[in-house]
Structure formats: structure tokens, C-alpha cells
Amino acid sequence: MKRISGLSIDELQAFYNEAKQQYSAYREKGVSINMARGKPSAQQLDLSDDLLNLTGAQMGHFAADGSDVRNYGGLCGIPECRALFGEMMGVPADNVIAAGASSLNLMYDFISQCCTHGTGGCDPWIFDENRKFIAIVPGYDRHFAIAEHFGLKMISVPMTPTGPDMDRIEEIVKDPSVKGMFCVPKYSNPDGITYSPETVERIAAMHTAAPDFRVIWDEAYIVHDLYEEKDELANVFTLAEKYGTQNRFFAVSSTSKITFAGAGVSAIAAFGDTLKEIKERLSLQIISYDKINQLRHCRLYHSVADIQAQMEKHAAILRPKFDAVLDILHAELDGLEIASFNSPRGGYFISLNVNTGSAKYVGKLCLECGLTLTGVGATYPYGVDPNDANIRIAPSCPSVEELKTAAHILCAAVKIAACEALLGIKS
Numbered sequence: 213m214k215r216i217s218g219l220s221i222d223e224l225q226a227f228y229n230e231a232k233q234q235y236s237a238y239r240e241k242g243v244s245i246n247m248a249r250g251k252p253s254a255q256q257l258d259l260s261d262d263l264l265n266l267t268g269a270q271m272g273h274f275a276a277d278g279s280d281v282r283n284y285g286g287l288c289g290i291p292e293c294r295a296l297f298g299e300m301m302g303v304p305a306d307n308v309i310a311a312g313a314s315s316l317n318l319m320y321d322f323i324s325q326c327c328t329h330g331t332g333g334c335d336p337w338i339f340d341e342n343r344k345f346i347a348i349v350p351g352y353d354r355h356f357a358i359a360e361h362f363g364l365k366m367i368s369v370p371m372t373p374t375g376p377d378m379d380r381i382e383e384i385v386k387d388p389s390v391k392g393m394f395c396v397p398k399y400s401n402p403d404g405i406t407y408s409p410e411t412v413e414r415i416a417a418m419h420t421a422a423p424d425f426r427v428i429w430d431e432a433y434i435v436h437d438l439y440e441e442k443d444e445l446a447n448v449f450t451l452a453e454k455y456g457t458q459n460r461f462f463a464v465s466s467t468s469k470i471t472f473a474g475a476g477v478s479a480i481a482a483f484g485d486t487l488k489e490i491k492e493r494l495s496l497q498i499i500s501y502d503k504i505n506q507l508r509h510c511r512l513y514h515s516v517a518d519i520q521a522q523m524e525k526h527a528a529i530l531r532p533k534f535d536a537v538l539d540i541l542h543a544e545l546d547g548l549e550i551a552s553f554n555s556p557r558g559g560y561f562i563s564l565n566v567n568t569g570s571a572k573y574v575g576k577l578c579l580e581c582g583l584t585l586t587g588v589g590a591t592y593p594y595g596v597d598p599n600d601a602n603i604r605i606a607p608s609c610p611s612v613e614e615l616k617t618a619a620h621i622l623c624a625a626v627k628i629a630a631c632e633a634l635l636g637i638k639s
Contacts, residue, residue: 243582346393350591375411404556
């Protein structure tokens, strides 16, 4: 299609009228589609119903070390669960803590520890009134919410096709008040970008003015491939060992989008003093996490090969949904030069950028048509996208047919916003 900015006034008006007609037709249908969060669909959750059907006789109640999972003890989790996460995250089982259902809780708790009691023998972060955190944008709103909650002033760093802008980060970390950053290194939220080996190595190698600088390495989508061509993520702990920075990293993962979103198992991976600090803190909070649920998972998934087989089933459900949205975005928007979007090979999101600075208006148009998107601005610190450009698309929960409708509504809204900007129409 011809770029909109190259159309004559008459052509642009005709194009605008056509987009409005398309939009109005969907609005009259009374659509109700929610794409606000990256929730697994019921069809995906059904894949794990065997977890509910395990009988006591089938599951037993003894872990691999002979301990009774029904009783107290085992702060770090049962050995087979630690081994499973260790294999998935590329670390020894001894460096893993198998925990409860929420990796978000683990990240919040770690930041809380750093703020109130410090880490690495340094003063608590809360004592530094200028404490700061690097925010990779666009990014995950719940990461930003944690940083904001603890008064960490966020410094935005843009994402590139190979990961965050490392030149910018290496400059920022010269400030000793910059205490860390959140990373989603594989299939980032929302761009679906996997950090290149060079980027991972630079994060491991970089010199930071703050000796207590910490990287929260959120491996939320480490096995969430959608297509046969998969992204590979370099092992950050292997590279950190090379540079003597293993204490810098606090990694988490979970089965939340592998088995049950609300009843999975999460895990921490850490080394050295960082791991020791975490264990000491957890010993004051909890005697042990839900070891019955850990054992239940390990009865069905013995190795990463079993996890990968499960994820292939998820991909078979998700792939047609992503394809449906991407096919329509290409068909409706390619060549117009009014928007750009990613085509991720995994993860849970598609990131759309409108170049008219009208993302909020697009979101408003969609909502008025019955399509609920992630709140525009949520992918930036404090909920404010300075360019008013990014829209996060979450295709996982609606049906394929609903997604086709949603994509057409979204494209019509993008066209309307672009045309009105060029025609000088005040929305």
C-alpha cells in the first residue's frame, strides 16, 4: 500500500472515510474482547489437568531425598524440583531455591531486602535518597511498579533489536546511586526480543560504580518458543563467572505459563553471597514452600525435555493466534508508514508502535468499540510513554476469530488516528 503521507487530500479523505466505515461496522456489532493481560487461555490450562488428577497413591509423598513433603523442612525445595529448574535455567541444583507460585513475589521480596537491609555488605538502599534503577523500555509494568513502590527513581533506557542500549547503560552505571535493573532477557515483554550474546556478556562484564548493583534476571519466557526457529539465550551466570560478577545476578523463573498460571512453581537462581543472603532472609519468613505442589509437578515433568514437550503443545495453541494478528497487521498496515510492529519468535506479546504520537487515542477508539487493550503507557515507568506510541498486544487468551476481529478494529483505529493527524482533525 502507498504511504499515507504521500496521498493527495482527496485520496487521504477517501482513505479516512473507509477506515471510519470499517470501524463503525465493528462498533455496531457490539464487540467485547479483552486483550489487557498475557493470560493463558482455558485451552492452554487444560493441558495441565493431569496435575489435578494425580491421586495420592500415584504421587506419593516422599521426595527424592526421602523427606516427607507433607511435613516441615526443606527451605530450598525438594531436590528433584531444584534439579529441574537448574536444568532449565542452566545452573547447578545447589544454586536453585524452588519456591511458591509467584516469581513476582520473589522479585518484590529481593528488592525489599536490598532496600531495608542492603546487599553485598553495603548500606540499605533506602538510605540513599537518590537511589535509582534502570528501566528498559518498553518493558514490564509490574517491574516498574515494584521499583516505584520502593522509591527507586527510574531511568529509561531504550530497547534495541539486540537488547537494551548497552552504551547508555554503561554510562548510567557510573553513578553509584544507580542500584540495578530488571531484565527479561528472552522474548522480552512486550517487544519479544532476546538479548544477543554480546549484550549478555556486556551486562556481566560492565563496571558499576555501585558495588551493590543488582540485576533481576527475569526468565519468564525462557522455554516459551512459538516457532521452529527458536531464539537462544546466552548463560549469564557462565559469563558472570568469567568476570567475577556472579553476585550481581538474581534470576527467577516459574511454571506459571507452563502449567497453571495461578498454581505453578517459581524458582530463584543465585550464587555466592547473594544466595546466602536470600537463604538467611527466607529462613525468617517461611519454613518451607509448598513441597506437595513441587512434587506434583516433578511427577509429571522429570526433565527439560518433558517441559519442552509441554511447551510444544502450548505453541500449537498460541501460534495460530499470533499468526492471525500478525497477518492482519501486515495486510492492513504494511507500506502506510503509520505504524511498526515486531514479529516475535516466542513469548506472549506483540509490540505495536504508532508513529503519530496517538497511542492513547488509538486505545480510546478501541475501547469504545469493545476492545480492551493494555493501558497505553503501561510499558513505560510511571505509566507515561513520552512518545505516546507503544501499544502492547496480548493475543494469548481470546479465540482466533476474536483476535481477527480485534486486529481489524485496532488497524482501523490506527488508520483513523493517522488520518486525523494529517487532516488536522482534532479528536
